[in-house]
Amino acid sequence: LAKTTQPISMDSYEGQEVNITCSHNNIATNDYITWYQQFPSQGPRFIIQGYKTKVTNEVASLFIPADRKSSTLSLPRVSLSDTAVYYCLVGEDKLIFGAGTRLAVHP
Amino acid sequence: DAGVIQSPRHEVTEMGQEVTLRCKPISGHNSLFWYRQTMMRGLELLIYFNNNVPIDDSGMPEDRFSAKMPNASFSTLKIQPSEPRDSAVYFCASSPTGVTDYGYTFGSGTRLTVV
Numbered sequence: 001l002a003k004t005t006q007p008i009s010m011d012s013y014e015g016q017e018v019n020i021t022c023s024h025n026n027i028a029t030n031d032y033i034t035w036y037q038q039f040p041s042q043g044p045r046f047i048i049q050g051y052k053t054k055v056t057n058e059v060a061s062l063f064i065p066a067d068r069k070s071s072t073l074s075l076p077r078v079s080l081s082d083t084a085v086y087y088c089l090v091g092e093d094k095l096i097f098g099a100g101t102r103l104a105v106h107p
Numbered sequence: 108d109a110g111v112i113q114s115p116r117h118e119v120t121e122m123g124q125e126v127t128l129r130c131k132p133i134s135g136h137n138s139l140f141w142y143r144q145t146m147m148r149g150l151e152l153l154i155y156f157n158n159n160v161p162i163d164d165s166g167m168p169e170d171r172f173s174a175k176m177p178n179a180s181f182s183t184l185k186i187q188p189s190e191p192r193d194s195a196v197y198f199c200a201s202s203p204t205g206v207t208d209y210g211y212t213f214g215s216g217t218r219l220t221v222v
Contacts (some may be wrong), residue, residue: 034210036210041216042215042216043111043198043200043213043214043215043216044150044198044200044211046210046211046212047220049130049210059222071171083191087150093138094140094152094155094162094163095210096152096154097141097142097150097151097152098149099148099149099150
């Protein structure tokens with residue numbers, strides 16, 4: 001199973017764009033890259049998923065370079081409610097969670 | 108769509124007692140996953156099913172843990188006997204089939220406290 005590496009924590013301010021980069025050097029050909037968000041006392045929530053290039057939805061964008069050994073989750077204009085833990089995962093049939101990135105958004 | 112439904116939301120039990128956690132996946136989802144979350148170990152995958160069949164139970168910590176999926180709409184995770192170190196939040200998740208464009212949908216979790 002591919003392992004991921006992402007920063008333990010990040011700080012930002014309301015209205016800023018936040019980019020969280022994840023490394024997955026051993027990603028397999030069939031693996032997808034998926035990002036989840038988790039608030040305290042809740043289950044993780046799917047944010048975005050991609051295989052290559054760029055994916056955008058109403059919540060975030062996901063940038064994946066050609067070699068797929070890393071990916072960047074971009075959150076535009078964060079608000080206080082975006083304070084959460086963000087997990088980067090790679091896999092085909094099952095997802096193994098790492099420690100995630102604890103994002104704190106300040107007023 | 109009611110999402111993934113887990114019960115109970117909270118469970119407090121004494122060491123040595125049997126505990127059964129329940130999960131109803133989203134209708135039409137073929138894959139079901141059980142995770143455990145603690146501060147020390149984070150989110151751990153315990154077991155997952157595909158079409159009601161256990162595919163990978165390598166994450167089940169020991170024989171005290173067992174999981175079943177008798178039909179497509181119900182799964183249980185049982186701990187017998189329970190121990191204080193089993194205290195955690197247990198999440199159930201389902202997906203249409205493995206990793207998809209929509210990812211997994213998680214339930215609200217069951218917070219288990221073993222005293």
